[in-house]
Amino acid sequence: MPNLEIRHATYEDETTFRNLGQFYIYEYTAFMGWDVTYAGRFNEDDFDGIFSGDERKPFLFFVDGKLAGFAIIDLLEKSHITGAPNVIELAEFFILAAYQRKGYGEQAATRLFDMFRGDWEVFQLQKNVRAQTFWRKVIGKYTKGKYQEQPTSRGIVQTFNNQ
Numbered sequence: 001m002p003n004l005e006i007r008h009a010t011y012e013d014e015t016t017f018r019n020l021g022q023f024y025i026y027e028y029t030a031f032m033g034w035d036v037t038y039a040g041r042f043n044e045d046d047f048d049g050i051f052s053g054d055e056r057k058p059f060l061f062f063v064d065g066k067l068a069g070f071a072i073i074d075l076l077e078k079s080h081i082t083g084a085p086n087v088i089e090l091a092e093f094f095i096l097a098a099y100q101r102k103g104y105g106e107q108a109a110t111r112l113f114d115m116f117r118g119d120w121e122v123f124q125l126q127k128n129v130r131a132q133t134f135w136r137k138v139i140g141k142y143t144k145g146k147y148q149e150q151p152t153s154r155g156i157v158q159t160f161n162n163q
């Protein structure tokens with residue numbers, strides 16, 4: 001398997017994020033049923049402010065120099081999900097269809113976990129069953145089974161500490 005490169009994104013990558021964001025949201029529409037606007041685009045509020053402040057850490061993934069996905073990690077004083085203090089939240093994570101099911105998601109997630117040490121939270125919507133299978137496998141392997149999973153009103157969250 002070719003090596004995946006993880007690049008910390010900057011303000012210059014904003015258009016790239018907004019464009020990839022459309023494909024990311026499209027993946028969700030298969031099970032969430034979201035509609036596009038009349039302009040034929042999805043609402044992408046989640047990408048606002050990803051380059052301002054120190055809280056959000058955007059990353060792009062490349063395989064052989066080609067864009068293969070992205071992640072956004074949030075360093076939060078208080079978790080939006082569990083209310084826990086000082087958490088590292090995996091807010092968004094996407095592998096483009098051409099690169100899915102080839103192990104790149106696992107490779108990227110594992111390397112991102114190693115880049116930030118502390119209390120992690122990884123959330124999946126209830127209907128995102130594929131992501132739940134993926135994260136249980138990846139986090140289970142990374143933590144050797146030492147993680148917790150709890151239901152929330154909108155989905156489920158895995159938590160673990162890798163300090």
Ligand SMILES: CC(C)(COP(=O)(O)OP(=O)(O)OC[C@H]1O[C@@H](n2cnc3c(N)ncnc32)[C@H](O)[C@@H]1OP(=O)(O)O)[C@@H](O)C(=O)NCCC(=O)NCCS
Binds near residue numbers: 092103
């Ligand atoms: C979920 C996602 C990140 C997985 O990335 P990926 O690169 O395809 O995953 P990997 O190839 O590293 O898969 C690792 C393991 O996860 C599980 N998995 C991944 N995709 C799966 C699928 N479609 N069906 C069932 N299991 C799956 C498998 O156990 C897989 O191991 P295996 O291939 O040896 O069986 C990718 O499908 C994606 O970006 N989906 C759309 C956006 C999304 O839902 N993001 C998650 C937000 S919480």
